[in-house]
Amino acid sequence: MKFAYRFSNLFGAVYRQGNLSFSKDGNSVVSPVGNRISVFDLKNNKSETLPVSTTKNITCVGLSPDGNLAILVDEDGAALLVSLITRAVLHHFHFHKPVSSIRFSPDGRKFIVTKENVALMYHAPGKQREFNAFVLDKSYYGPYDETTCIDWTDDSKCFVVGSKDMSTWVFGAERWANLIYYSLGGHKDVIVGCFFEKDSLDLYTVSQDGTLCVWESNTELDGLVLHKRTSQREEEDDEEQRDEGEDGEPRGEVIRGKAEAPKDEGKTKNVRYKQMSKHKRHHKHKSNVFFSKNHYFHVVPCSISDQRIASVAMNSSGDWIGFGCSGLGQLLVWEWQSESYVFKQQGHFNNMASLAYSPDGQYIVTGGDDGKVKVWNTNSGLCFVTFTEHTSSVTNVTFTSSGFVIVSASLDGTARAYDLHRYRNFRTFTSPRPAQFSSLAVDVSGELVSAGAQDSFEIFIWSMQTGRLLEVLGGHEGPVSCLCFSPVQSILASSSWDRTVRLWDMNDSWQTKETLRLTSDGLSVSYRPDGQELAVATLDGEISFWNPHTATQTGSIVGRHDLQMGRKETDKITAKQSAKGKSFTSLCYSADGESVLAGGQSKFVCIYNVKEQILLKKFEISCNLSFDAMEEFLDRRKMTEFGSLALVDEGAGDGDGVHLSLPGVKRGDMSSRHFKPEIRVSSLRFSPTGRSWAATTTEGLLVYSLDSSLVFDPYDLDLDVTPASIRKQLRLQEWAAAIVLAFRLNERALTQEVLETVPHKEISVVCGSLPDVYVEKLLGFVAASLERSGHLQFYLTWAQTLLMLHGQKLKNRSGAILPTLQALQKSIQKHFDDLSKLCDxxxxxxxxxxxxxxxxxxxxxxxxxxxxxxxxxxxxxxxxxxxxxxxxxxxxxx
CATH class of the missing domain: 1.20.5 (Single alpha-helices involved in coiled-coils or other helix-helix interfaces)
Structure with a gap:
């Protein structure tokens, strides 16, 4: 139960690819983020990433009109039906081919899926539980090339489909006598948008070259007439059309459109269209288009962002426009009336390199290969400040003990300090000779800043107050990979590729206090929160534990087999052999110091018990097959008689089809036409509160936290400990006994009920009569409740009384209850910030x-x-x- 961490949120990635969608009320926008989707609440300024994921990156998202359901389709055509209320997967389905677009009808009863040159209409899942939630109703054939866009009429009677063959097709959702299909031409480029006017069959079509055609129908929506079967022959024809597709699934009723319009049947006149006008917009770049039926206007956005806009959406009221830019990973929401941004978020352009929690756990700072330093709010999940002073990759970031200063190190040869009060870079630390800083550490007092160089093998020490260089520490014979200050005294630990960890005494002439000899190159070093132990990760895949006072090794863990490396497409050896050369690159102690978190070039993050030296739990951070090194074995479908398809050089003649990267290239290769990023964990940190941990990965910043509402963890349970007996003690006004029984049962809702029943004037008496073992439990519960409760004075009184009456006993166990105190500080700080803003x-x-x-x-x-x-x-x-x-x-x- 202690390690029941679950995926909580994803920071640092707001948009990747696919289409944006607004919720029914227009206050939230749904954005695809890799193989997950994020919901951004624009009204409350919060973000949430759903704990559901597809096997590959999402390309299409279809949102039901009531906003309760979403259909997610990935690159291969695998679909998930997800409830946006319960955040659960309701149904799995596979369309067997890549899907270009998906759209629910306005009445929510059907939805259209377009793949290749066919439009498939399915019955939308209802409230009753069904074995097959997706039932195919009709298949519509008409375009010769791939379909690109869909739109429905307001009454869900007809829909229109645009295609790459420059044609637009209008189909009837039912068997109308006067509208089966109708083909529209008039464009000279790919159709990128087709829209019905409000309560009308009139059409607007837009092509990629910026041409807008306006089409007028000779029939109103009320003029559509249902088709009546007149003979047995028609029913037989329908049965013949209900054949099976290539994949063996029934295609329902098949409607095949032709170039010429269908003939009139009897007295019923068919629906016909007439082109009323044609407008040409002259521009060089490809553009997106959208249409508001409430305001009757078209917009072709070109200059909202520096990069090409991949997706555009408008909310139901027509006030806000959402833009997704896949090149920068940027999500913008623009209010066109005031010409201002409602929402503007952007993740790191390249991979994230490092992260750090603030001392109260309220903020996370990240540094990336794009040279940016971003600060995220853990409650809202949004970035509120970005520092762009670095000109090269940021290798490490950290907070000072005050929580108001951020320090970063970069390969550009500088370390910089930022003030979170004024949001400015107020110190820049440089070395006498240019050096690339690969590691960083700040001491407990916040006065000393140290950075290790990977080219000169030196460690530089600066003063935070003056910005002056105090000392250059030499002695390492290889690049300095990691630095860490002791949390209790002024001692610096440095690990290096020269197979040593050196302990430097900052108070004694900057001399080496101890030198710890390792079995392999040192990659990461971390102090336990109480400063009594040191953990070191080495290149041979081991984690060794040392006593920093006696310089003796107390234990080691062989973690090479726990990494479980995947096999890359271009690897010529098995994943098992490849894992022998892999190791953990990031280490972090838990808040209580009993376990250690480790991650590296793998999709797994491991938690080890330090005392028992065993693996407690493994977390698979991603199941996205769009990343490389995810699968342990080769895919047989990609094997040819010459070997793996990824290793076959198809472009030997002109070099156009080469998929092999140059040796040593990790990120992208200008000579390569195809690149899949490799899944890896670059940095790990536990929250000071102990309730969550975060990892910077190829996907972004993943946050895992304890979900206490789903965990039943009773303490000292007995037959007499029942909700009825607890409420009986409440009726007898035995407050202390009721609290003890509630904590023994350990149900959060019941404990909250008991606590809030206690009269305000009785709090001091109850706190004084509680047994010592329940004081810490009550303090932890108060800290968690204070974060989300509106009864501020009530819970603050509980916290103050507990600390005043049991302060000395808690002080004796300060190391064990430190996470609880950190959580209490985080809750109080959050309310302090909110109230101070309100008071101002x-x-x-x-x-x-x-x-x-x-x-x-x-x-x-x-x-x-x-x-x-x-x-x-x-x-x-x-x-x-x-x-x-x-x-x-x-x-x-x-």
């Missing part, structure tokens, strides 16, 4: 109201003063004996 807003409003009232008071005083002067003048004139007529003349003059 209210304070400025009050100041404005006071200033406004003062201004009005001064104006009113001036008016009253003017009236008094007028009355005095009247009295003076009356005293001089002037008549009323002359008084009126004076009034007019005034």
């Amino acid at each position: 807003f209210n304070m400025y409003n009050i100041r404005y109201a006071v200033a406004l009232s003062k201004q009005r008071g001064m104006k009113r005083a001036a008016e009253e003063e003017g009236e008094e002067e007028d009355e005095e003048e009247e009295e003076e004139l009356l005293s001089e004996g002037m008549s009323e007529a002359s008084l009126e003349d004076v009034g007019v003059a005034l």
Whole structure:
């Protein structure tokens, strides 16, 4: 139960490819992210990645009109029916071919799927449970080339399909007597958009060259007439048409369109279209198009982003437009009326290299190969600041102990410090000679910054206050791979490729305190949170544990076989042989120091118990076959008589078809026409609260957390510990006994009910009478409840009373309860930030109201003063004996 971590969220990737979709209310946008989908709540400024995934990258997403269901289709045509309410997979299906587009009908009863040159209409799944949720109704053939886009009429009676053969086809969803199919031409390029007008059969079609054609129908939607079967022969013809496809599945009723329009039957006139106008837009770049039926306008976006826009969508009200840019991994939501961004997020352009948690666990900072440093909010899942000062890959990032300063190291030869109050780069640390920094560490006080060079084998120490270089530590005979400061004293541990770990004393003339000899090259080093143990990952796949005070090895774990490397397409050896040369490249202790988290060039992340030196759990971070090195064995479908298809050089003559990369190339090769990124874990960190851990991978920043609502973990359970007995103690007002029983049963909802039943004035008495073993449990529960509860003063009173009454006992076990205190600090800090913003807003409003009232008071005083002067003048004139007529003349003059 302790390691029941589940996938929680995905940061750092907001859009990859496929189509964007808005929710029914228009406040959320659904974006495909690799083989997952993310839901971005624009109103509450939060993001959530669903815990469902396809086997390959998603290319199409179809959203039901009520927003409860989504159909996800990957590159191979495998589909998942997902409930957006329960976040669960309801049905698996395979279309056997790549799908170009998918669209639900407005009434939600059917949906259209287009693949190759056919449009397939399925019955949408209903509320009743069915063995087959996708039932094929009709197959529509008409275009000669691949289909590109779909649109429905508002009453779901007809739909239109655009194609690459420059034609547009209108089909009837039912067997209409006057509309079976209709073909429209008039374009000279691929159709990229086709749209029905609101409550009409009139059409707009747009081609890739920017040509817009407006088509008018001679029939209204109410004029469609149902077809009546007149003979037995027609029914026999229908049965003949219900044949089976190439894959053996029934194709339902088959409707084959022809170039010429169908003939009129009897007195019923067929629906016909007439081209009313044609507009040409002159531009050089390919463009996307969308249409709002509420506002009747078209937009062809060209200059919203620097890169080509891959997908466009508009919300139901027509106010917001969503843009997805696959080249940059960017997602934009634009409000066209105010010409401003509602939402603008972008992940790292290249791979993420490292991450670090803030001391309270509220923020995560990441550094990437694109030279950017991004800070993410763990509650909302969104990036709120990006630093772009580095000119090369960022190799390491970390927070200082205060949590308000971020330090990063880069291959550009600089280490930089950023202020999270003013969002600026306030320190830049450089070396006397240019060096590429591959590792970074900041001491507990935040005063010393150290960075290791991979070319000069030196370690540089700077002062955070002055920015001056204090010392250059030499002694390593290979690149410095990792640095780590002790959490309790000023000692720096450095691992290197020279098979040593050196401990440097920062207080004693920067001298080497100890040298630990390793069996292989050191790749990563990490201190236990209490500073009493050191873990080192080496190139031979081992994790060794050392006592830093005595410089003796206390244990080791052979983890090479736990990595389970996959076989790359171009590998000529098996995955088992390849795994012998692999190792863990990132290490991290858990918050309580009892276990260690390890990851490397594999899709697996392992958790080991340090004391027992055994594997506790393995996490498979991805099942996406669009990445390389995912499968352990070769795919037989890709094997030829000459060997693997990936190793066959098909372009020996002109070199156009070469798929082999140059030796040593890891990311992309200009000589290669095809590239699949390799799955790997570059960095791992446990949250200071101990409730979650994060990993930077090829997919992005994955966050795994404990879902306490799904875990039943009773403590000291007995037959008498039941919900009925707990509520009986509540009725007897035995508050302490009820709390103890609730924690023994360990049901969150029941514990919350008991706690919130206790009167406010009885909290101090209850806290004083609790046994010691339940004090920590209650403190942890209060910390978790405070994060999401609205009863701030109530839970803060619990936390304060527990800490005041049991502070000394908790201090003696500070190492064990540190994650609980970190979680409490995170919850309090979150509410402090929210309330401070609200108070500032209210304070400025009050100041404005006071200033406004003062201004009005001064104006009113001036008016009253003017009236008094007028009355005095009247009295003076009356005293001089002037008549009323002359008084009126004076009034007019005034």
